[in-house]
Amino acid sequence: MQEQQEKLTNKPRRCRVLGPVAYEYTAANTGSWRLERPDVDFSACIKCGTCEKYCPTNVITIKKDQKKCVEIDFNYCKGCGICANECPKKCIKMVPERSEG
Ligand code: SF4
Ligand code: SF4
Incomplete structure (x- = not known):
């Protein structure tokens, strides 16, 4: 599922997919908010x-x-x-x- 998601979005992985609706975020530059x-x-x-x-x-x-x-x-x-x-x-x-x- 992880590779599938990366192929679809063509973006570097910033979260770990735990299930269809569950993600564990590992890094994101939230300072831009x-x-x-x-x-x-x-x-x-x-x-x-x-x-x-x-x-x-x-x-x-x-x-x-x-x-x-x-x-x-x-x-x-x-x-x-x-x-x-x-x-x-x-x-x-x-x-x-x-x-x-
Ligand atoms: S404003 Fe201050 S308390 Fe809030 S996230 Fe930034 S450093 Fe932390
Ligand atoms: S005086 Fe204010 S800025 Fe300095 S360490 Fe204490 S809380 Fe932080």
Whole structure:
């Protein structure tokens, strides 16, 4: 069934077919869905890790030894704004996706 699907769509496989109506998605660049993205003021960040803890897609990594201490994987960040909402220092703001930030 997997080969059949690939022949029909002529696209690289991004999910595993489990049955006629069941798919297990393994990779997709969901960041393209985003309308807004988080912009971090690194000078105000206290590296507490709250944003990392609350991010529902688990795309934030805190790098305590670096100046840009909050690393966000924008391939998968959905722009939900939870990190900005939960940050105790309010040093994350949501900006329109296509702005300079
Ligand atoms: S906007 Fe949402 S998905 Fe993106 S880093 Fe913040 S909490 Fe995670
Ligand atoms: S929640 Fe705010 S202060 Fe804490 S690590 Fe994230 S950006 Fe920095």
